[in-house]
Amino acid sequence: MGTRVPGVVIVGASAAGLAAADGLREGGYEGPITVLDEELISSYDRPMLSKSLLGSKEDAEPTPLRTMEQLQERRIDVQTGHGATGLDIDRRFVITNYGEALPFRDVVVASGARARPMLTTSGTLIPTLRTVADLGAIRSLAASGRPVTVIGSGFIGLEVAAALRSRGIDVTLLGSGSRPLHGVLGDAVSDWLLDAHRTNGVDLTSRSPAVAVRATDTGYDIELADSTHRTAELLIAGIGAIPGADWLVGSGVELGGGVLTDPAGRTNVPRVWAAGDVANTLDAHTGLHRRTEHWTHATNQGRHVGLNIARGRAEPFTAVPYLWTEQYGLKIHVLGERRSGDEDVVVEGDLESGDFVLVHGADDELHSVTISGRLRALATYRKLLRQGASMTEATSAVTPA
Numbered sequence: 178m179g180t181r182v183p184g185v186v187i188v189g190a191s192a193a194g195l196a197a198a199d200g201l202r203e204g205g206y207e208g209p210i211t212v213l214d215e216e217l218i219s220s221y222d223r224p225m226l227s228k229s230l231l232g233s234k235e236d237a238e239p240t241p242l243r244t245m246e247q248l249q250e251r252r253i254d255v256q257t258g259h260g261a262t263g264l265d266i267d268r269r270f271v272i273t274n275y276g277e278a279l280p281f282r283d284v285v286v287a288s289g290a291r292a293r294p295m296l297t298t299s300g301t302l303i304p305t306l307r308t309v310a311d312l313g314a315i316r317s318l319a320a321s322g323r324p325v326t327v328i329g330s331g332f333i334g335l336e337v338a339a340a341l342r343s344r345g346i347d348v349t350l351l352g353s354g355s356r357p358l359h360g361v362l363g364d365a366v367s368d369w370l371l372d373a374h375r376t377n378g379v380d381l382t383s384r385s386p387a388v389a390v391r392a393t394d395t396g397y398d399i400e401l402a403d404s405t406h407r408t409a410e411l412l413i414a415g416i417g418a419i420p421g422a423d424w425l426v427g428s429g430v431e432l433g434g435g436v437l438t439d440p441a442g443r444t445n446v447p448r449v450w451a452a453g454d455v456a457n458t459l460d461a462h463t464g465l466h467r468r469t470e471h472w473t474h475a476t477n478q479g480r481h482v483g484l485n486i487a488r489g490r491a492e493p494f495t496a497v498p499y500l501w502t503e504q505y506g507l508k509i510h511v512l513g514e515r516r517s518g519d520e521d522v523v524v525e526g527d528l529e530s531g532d533f534v535l536v537h538g539a540d541d542e543l544h545s546v547t548i549s550g551r552l553r554a555l556a557t558y559r560k561l562l563r564q565g566a567s568m569t570e571a572t573s574a575v576t577p578a
């Protein structure tokens with residue numbers, strides 16, 4: 178398979194890995210690019226899984242990230258079903274599940290993350306949603322039309338709950354805090370989101386985390402931290418993700434909450450880079466490592482690393498953080514990162530209409546912006562965040578009509 182001339186081997190053919198390949202070509206790299214992915218079907222739009230694809234009764238497939246023509250034109254060799262099982266940094270090989278030793282000049286680790294597993298007391302895995310195969314399993318559950326309990330009220334839990342409701346399924350959401358996504362969105366937007374779920378019929382009455390799940394004859398018995406119990410017919414867990422870095426344990430690449438990199442995406446091993454959900458990257462501004470699990474970040478960081486490799490540079494990655502989520506047809510965008518204790522100020526529109534801009538910050542420092550509806554506002558506030566604008570500037574900004 179693939180090339181035997183040392184080129185760039187990218188592990189993971191998703192947002193970060195494919196963007197790294199594009200960045201390499203864009204930056205003028207002409208050598209071989211091999212992208213390995215352990216999934217048989219890879220390179221698809223993962224965010225669709227918990228939105229349109231789960232929300233519809235049609236069995237549509239996710240959209241591929243690249244066409245065969247695009248890959249051929251850019252001479253990107255994607256090898257699906259080929260997992261990296263190890264990295265030999267002395268002889269510079271990536272080892273695969275087929276026992277192949279692929280020589281590399283540079284490696285980009287873009288192996289993303291996998292769903293944090295949750296087991297019943299008898300050791301059975303509770304379904305989670307990360308891959309197209311997971312979607313198939315959850316669709317089969319949903320096809321029964323029976324009520325579903327979702328454990329976890331983070332992005333995935335909330336989106337899964339909303340998608341199942343749109344199929345008319347009764348949903349109970351067991352979160353662990355009083356307000357969903359409070360840390361990211363702040364009081365006002367979090368309450369607004371909570372209302373959207375309640376209005377759409379999600380049972381959100383419990384606010385205590387699940388501590389044990391027992392399989393019963395009719396489904397499950399869930400023990401909560403406050404010692405109460407809930408029963409469920411069907412269960413889905415959305416309790417976070419863990420970096421897909423196990424294959425690098427012992428390789429010499431420094432790990433710690435993911436693959437540790439400098440702001441440019443370089444690991445401690447020369448010519449070994451990382452990007453996307455797996456990368457725990459040093460933030461040039463704060464001096465802290467951060468692992469980000471969002472699509473646009475993975476794409477932008479992947480491309481950035483590809484460009485750095487192609488150009489022989491080590492430019493720091495400094496894009497303004499961005500994420501979006503979609504629930505009940507509402508698309509919420511977040512730029513920057515809200516900090517605990519930030520004040521939340523509505524600067525455009527209002528929450529009732531679902532059309533708004535809120536800025537979050539403290540001590541006249543702007544930290545993040547939440548936008549719903551007003552797409553034009555994204556450019557305005559991205560620019561302000563990039564410029565390090567103050568809350569005063571942000572509250573007086575007006576998006577051109």
Ligand SMILES: Cc1cc2nc3c(=O)[nH]c(=O)nc-3n(C[C@H](O)[C@H](O)[C@H](O)COP(=O)(O)OP(=O)(O)OC[C@H]3O[C@@H](n4cnc5c(N)ncnc54)[C@H](O)[C@@H]3O)c2cc1C
Binds near residue numbers: 287471475
């Ligand atoms: C259901 C769902 C909905 C989401 N919705 C949103 C959203 O609305 N907005 C948003 O900003 N983000 C969203 N995200 C997060 C977003 O999908 C991720 O941040 C993004 O996919 C990360 O891209 P990545 O390329 O770093 O990793 P991944 O997409 O995780 O891809 C990693 C790839 O590496 C492969 N791989 C792993 N280990 C190996 C190995 N050892 N060898 C070879 N291949 C390997 C995997 O098979 C996978 O294809 C969502 C995630 C999920 C699961």
